[in-house]
Amino acid sequence: MEANELKTVAVDKTVDARGTACPGPLLAAKKEIANIASGEVMEVLSADEATKRDIPKWAQKKGHDYMGVLEEDGYFRIYLKKG
């Protein structure tokens, strides 16, 4: 999705993993996606550059829909729809 579309996405769960380095954000995403329903949207906040590559690959393997990433001041918002 384009950045302007992502900014309007309704988020069902926010996971703030900005206080951790790899593999913290991935583990947080893995844990928390278990707590939302299929079709719901989760955003992962991470200040770790590697997360931008890690989570999309993980999501693809696990059958979730990677929607895109928004770059904020010093961190990223990564959007996933649970498969």
Next chain:
Amino acid sequence: MAQKMAMALFSGSVDKLTAAGVILSGAAADDMDVDIYVLLMGARAFKKENINEQGTLAELPHLKDEFLASLERLNVNTWIEFFKQAKEMTNVKIHICGLAGKIWGGEKLEDFNELADDICGIGEYITSAQEADVHLFI
């Protein structure tokens, strides 16, 4: 069916144990079944009396303090925390090599920390490595 990882964990140094913990975390996120075979130097780190010992041994001793300080600054788990977390998230079994245990004075499972699942022989490790999708030696 879950993919399988077999890991031979020879090292008992904090840097390599941390690397093993990070890799184990990735395997847990991927829902892999993991069998860890703790060999020789690795078994010392799993002895019950060493549970709170973080960083006695390091591959590069002159960098140990900088390494540990950076882990703390970055809020990175200790290797034990990585292992515990992975065991909560996926099917991880930790097997202590019988010889390795004896080298460090550990004859029975209760001589090791709660992460250890059993004491095993090398044949089991070879079979696990043969059957694994991913096989690592650390």
